[in-house]
Amino acid sequence: MRVVNAAETAPTGYAEAVTATGLKVRAGRRMAVDGLDLALGTGVHGLLGPNGAGKTTLIRALATVLRPAEGSLDLLGLPATGNPREVRRKLGYLPQDFGFYPRFTVREFVTYLAWLKEMSKVDIPAAVQRAIEKVGLADRADDRMKTLSGGMLRRAGIAQAIVNSPELVLLDEPTVGLDPAQRVEFRGLLRELGEHSCVVVSTHLVEDVAAACTDVVLIASGRLVWQGTPAALAAAGGADDVGDSPTERGYSALLAAHTDRRGADW
Amino acid sequence: MRWLTLYVRSRRVPTAGAVLLAATLAFWVINVLADPSQRIMFGAFAAVLSASAAAVSLGSDDPDLDRTAAIAWLSRRAAHVLAVGVASGLLLLLTQISDHPLGTVESAIRGVAGMTGLAALGATFFGAQLGWLLPTAQAVVALGAQIGGAKESTLTHVLAWPFQPDGTTAATVTAVVLALAGLLVHAVYGSKRVRTRQ
Amino acid sequence: MSARVLGIELRRSVALLAGAVIVAAGLAVAFMMFQKDTSLGQWTAYAGLMRYLLEILCPLAIGAGAWQGRRERRSGMTELTATVSRPAWQRVLPVSGAMAITVVVGYAVVFVAGVVQVAGNTTYQHLGWLPIPLVGALALIASGWLGLGIGTLLPSAITAPVLVAGSLMGLIALRVLVGGKAALLSPELGGVLSDHFVAPAPRVTIAQVIWFAALAVTGIVLATGIGRRRLFALLPVALGLAVALPLLPATREATYVADPGAAEPVCTADLPRVCVGKAHANALQPLVGPAREALRLLAPLPGAPTSVAENTRDTYMTSQVKPQPSDVLLVSLPTYWLDNRSRLSMTEEEALSELLLGAGTTPCVRYHEDPNPAELEQYRRELDARHLAAGLLLGKPLRTFGSEDKAMWPALQALSPEEKHRRLGALRTAGLSCSGDLMEILTGSGAR
Numbered sequence: 009m010r011v012v013n014a015a016e017t018a019p020t021g022y023a024e025a026v027t028a029t030g031l032k033v034r035a036g037r038r039m040a041v042d043g044l045d046l047a048l049g050t051g052v053h054g055l056l057g058p059n060g061a062g063k064t065t066l067i068r069a070l071a072t073v074l075r076p077a078e079g080s081l082d083l084l085g086l087p088a089t090g091n092p093r094e095v096r097r098k099l100g101y102l103p104q105d106f107g108f109y110p111r112f113t114v115r116e117f118v119t120y121l122a123w124l125k126e127m128s129k130v131d132i133p134a135a136v137q138r139a140i141e142k143v144g145l146a147d148r149a150d151d152r153m154k155t156l157s158g159g160m161l162r163r164a165g166i167a168q169a170i171v172n173s174p175e176l177v178l179l180d181e182p183t184v185g186l187d188p189a190q191r192v193e194f195r196g197l198l199r200e201l202g203e204h205s206c207v208v209v210s211t212h213l214v215e216d217v218a219a220a221c222t223d224v225v226l227i228a229s230g231r232l233v234w235q236g237t238p239a240a241l242a243a244a245g246g247a248d249d250v251g252d253s254p255t256e257r258g259y260s261a262l263l264a265a266h267t268d269r270r271g272a273d274w
Numbered sequence: 275m276r277w278l279t280l281y282v283r284s285r286r287v288p289t290a291g292a293v294l295l296a297a298t299l300a301f302w303v304i305n306v307l308a309d310p311s312q313r314i315m316f317g318a319f320a321a322v323l324s325a326s327a328a329a330v331s332l333g334s335d336d337p338d339l340d341r342t343a344a345i346a347w348l349s350r351r352a353a354h355v356l357a358v359g360v361a362s363g364l365l366l367l368l369t370q371i372s373d374h375p376l377g378t379v380e381s382a383i384r385g386v387a388g389m390t391g392l393a394a395l396g397a398t399f400f401g402a403q404l405g406w407l408l409p410t411a412q413a414v415v416a417l418g419a420q421i422g423g424a425k426e427s428t429l430t431h432v433l434a435w436p437f438q439p440d441g442t443t444a445a446t447v448t449a450v451v452l453a454l455a456g457l458l459v460h461a462v463y464g465s466k467r468v469r470t471r472q
Numbered sequence: 473m474s475a476r477v478l479g480i481e482l483r484r485s486v487a488l489l490a491g492a493v494i495v496a497a498g499l500a501v502a503f504m505m506f507q508k509d510t511s512l513g514q515w516t517a518y519a520g521l522m523r524y525l526l527e528i529l530c531p532l533a534i535g536a537g538a539w540q541g542r543r544e545r546r547s548g549m550t551e552l553t554a555t556v557s558r559p560a561w562q563r564v565l566p567v568s569g570a571m572a573i574t575v576v577v578g579y580a581v582v583f584v585a586g587v588v589q590v591a592g593n594t595t596y597q598h599l600g601w602l603p604i605p606l607v608g609a610l611a612l613i614a615s616g617w618l619g620l621g622i623g624t625l626l627p628s629a630i631t632a633p634v635l636v637a638g639s640l641m642g643l644i645a646l647r648v649l650v651g652g653k654a655a656l657l658s659p660e661l662g663g664v665l666s667d668h669f670v671a672p673a674p675r676v677t678i679a680q681v682i683w684f685a686a687l688a689v690t691g692i693v694l695a696t697g698i699g700r701r702r703l704f705a706l707l708p709v710a711l712g713l714a715v716a717l718p719l720l721p722a723t724r725e726a727t728y729v730a731d732p733g734a735a736e737p738v739c740t741a742d743l744p745r746v747c748v749g750k751a752h753a754n755a756l757q758p759l760v761g762p763a764r765e766a767l768r769l770l771a772p773l774p775g776a777p778t779s780v781a782e783n784t785r786d787t788y789m790t791s792q793v794k795p796q797p798s799d800v801l802l803v804s805l806p807t808y809w810l811d812n813r814s815r816l817s818m819t820e821e822e823a824l825s826e827l828l829l830g831a832g833t834t835p836c837v838r839y840h841e842d843p844n845p846a847e848l849e850q851y852r853r854e855l856d857a858r859h860l861a862a863g864l865l866l867g868k869p870l871r872t873f874g875s876e877d878k879a880m881w882p883a884l885q886a887l888s889p890e891e892k893h894r895r896l897g898a899l900r901t902a903g904l905s906c907s908g909d910l911m912e913i914l915t916g917s918g919a920r
Binding site: 289290293297300301304307308312315316319322323326327329330402403404406409410413414417418419421422423424 | 497500501502503504505507524525527528531532535628629630632633634636637638640641642644645648649650
């Protein structure tokens with residue numbers, strides 16, 4: 009079977025998949041993303057940051073759920089303040105709090121989402137099968153969603169996110185509930201997706217970032233703290249920083265430096 | 275009292291109570307137009323509605339968590355069912371002092387007892403969210419017998435017990451049996467566990 | 473809309489269950505109705521009876537829709553569906569389509585249950601009744617969609633039961649308490665129809681189509697709408713009411729108009745001629761004997777009738793057209809004298825007595841529901857006179873005599889034949905034109 013990737017057919021009318029300048033986004037009353045400058049191209053971008061840093065708010069803004077309060081945000085070359093329909097067709101999104109229709113089978117669920125993303129009728133069955141195979145749920149494809157375990161549900165969620173071969177993939181905590189073997193497989197899938205699309209993965213697990221990402225985005229208090237390769241992240245850590253692995257030590261070192269600077273500002 | 279407040283809130287009693295109050299009031303307003311022969315039927319519908327609304331309070335979001343708590347659930351569940359019945363019964367009886375009562379005293383008590391029993395049974399079998407299925411089904415059966423023009427017999431007195439005039443023994447017995455069955459079965463087994471989220 | 477997604481919704485939404493519930497509840501109530509009524513006898517009456525069922529089925533469809541409407545919020549899918557490109561109004565098409573299909577199929581199954589019997593029973597085959605179930609199906613769709621919309625708006629577990637109980641009671645209240653124009657906004661069409669010579673007025677059909685279509689659109693808008701856009705849902709309801717209410721007739725009686733096809737006379741080839749409406753053709757044969765006997769007994773009276781015809785314009789004799797022509801003896805065949813096949817269910821003797829009431833005239837005092845005591849007395853007095861006149865013609869007391877009749881009978885019976893004929897002739901003349909008190913004429917008290 010010939011796999012058609014979005015990148016082969018996609019118009020390349022934009023330089024970067026995501027461009028944010030002075031982006032501010034509200035989460036409720038709080039300005040959770042507060043003056044963020046960011047440019048993301050093709051590849052896998054690991055979005056790191058402490059609790060409450062604004063990761064989920066940023067992802068929701070990229071997913072066109074939230075509108076920017078201030079600043080500019082371009083998604084796939086189009087301004088996020090315009091009609092999002094064109095962007096949404098090329099979007100894959102796995103929310104942190106992932107809902108599903110319990111009575112649907114996995115195949116029906118992914119088919120339904122493919123239809124919601126306005127895929128062409130003839131492409132849907134093959135694309136659904138491919139997405140389900142990629143997340144390793146082929147043997148459970150015709151089981152009801154409510155019979156799946158937590159990790160399987162997460163994978164079904166990833167399947168719906170990638171079914172339309174999206175150019176922009178947003179995964180909020182995709183590895184929650186996956187067992188170690190599944191996580192290894194999932195990293196492989198991420199690398200594959202990152203060859204042609206812009207993949208943004210929000211996670212708490214620094215190892216996932218080290219293993220699968222081409223780029224690390226570290227944010228805190230709604231601002232960009234640091235952006236670079238995983239290798240550079242590992243190099244940033246000193247021997248006395250907190251963490252079990254070089255990347256974790258790099259993460260805490262960069263974060264500590266940021267809070268220090270913020271502290272000095274006050 | 276603090277425990278009771280939390281328990282009440284965990285069971286969405288405020289919502290159920292507000293709906294119950296609003297529904298009874300709305301029914302009473304419609305009932306003002308009715309003549310006495312129709313009031314028993316409208317009173318029966320009010321009982322169906324209050325039992326249905328109250329049934330939602332018979333379960334919580336996480337029945338498993340409840341069940342593992344070290345509290346004597348049996349007596350508490352029985353008390354909850356009784357409280358539901360008394361609350362909706364009082365509302366219906368309150369309309370008796372007006373010029374346009376919803377049903378008669380006897381039919382109101384009978385209706386509330388039977389419908390509360392059915393709601394408790396429904397919550398036990400299908401989960402609290404679907405506790406209303408049995409009272410509603412009962413209303414449909416009773417109305418069907420009436421619209422279908424079923425002949426007077428003990429069977430129709432049992433099937434359409436909510437609409438029978440005062441003093442119909444078979445109807446009263448049916449309501450009492452349903453009330454006791456609902457109280458007992460719900461107290462012993464509690465609401466069926468239904469998974470709503472991941 | 474994608475057939476594949478529609479198929480998914482048919483399998484997985486509440487739609488299938490809604491259809492099954494409609495079939496189960498509908499068949500149960502329909503079979504109870506079949507036991508009692510002669511509504512399996514004529515197409516229009518049968519279709520009207522099936523509309524009566526909707527007083528139960530529509531609330532069930534509303535409840536099913538409301539339960540379905542909760543799905544998005546209950547399953548936490550709103551976050552994901554907020555980021556898809558397909559517009560909201562298209563997203564509700566599969567689930568609303570699935571629900572429309574199952575409720576209509578369910579209603580069709582219930583409707584078909586009696587179709588074979590009706591086709592075999594009636595002598596008046598036609599398709600004029602088709603709008604009745606079609607409007608009913610539209611009402612069911614509107615109910616399902618309205619439930620879907622309200623369930624989406626208020627995704628609480630209490631919404632569905634409140635809507636079911638509320639609409640069950642609301643529809644009954646609309647029929648028994650409100651009445652008039654507004655009652656025709658209900659999906660039922662005037663309860664059990666017992667007149668076989670009428671069809672729904674076209675304006676009623678049109679008004680109901682507009683009204684239910686408006687409700688259906690409201691449901692879809694509610695199911696689609698986000699935030700303030702939901703306010704637009706009020707627009708179709710208001711518009712529907714504004715158009716439908718003026719179209720609807722002011723009284724319930726005007727719901728139906730005469731159906732010339734059903735009333736088309738079917739007559740005997742030989743004289744004296746006896747005719748019935750086409751819908752009652754099966755009643756002709758058993759009626760001929762008593763009808764000709766009645767003509768023979770009336771023949772000595774001045775202005776005696778020469779033929780018998782069924783009263784197809786006024787079966788229940790509530791709106792007598794007077795003066796009445798003297799040459800035709802009108803006879804009413806209401807449903808309680810007919811069986812399922814519209815054959816006479818009364819004996820020849822009973823038929824003869826009926827034909828001779830008031831010496832072959834229709835009543836003058838209109839009977840209506842809820843009469844005051846004076847009206848009731850007037851009505852009873854005329855009825856007594858009409859019964860006594862029939863008894864005199866037959867030469868024996870009727871079985872239907874009341875105590876008053878029985879008391880007066882011996883004196884009247886004792887009169888000479890000439891006097892009897894004179895008084896009966898005067899009574900008949902008065903009855904045809906509604907001039908004078910029949911009882912006074914019969915007892916001779918008014919003659920002096």
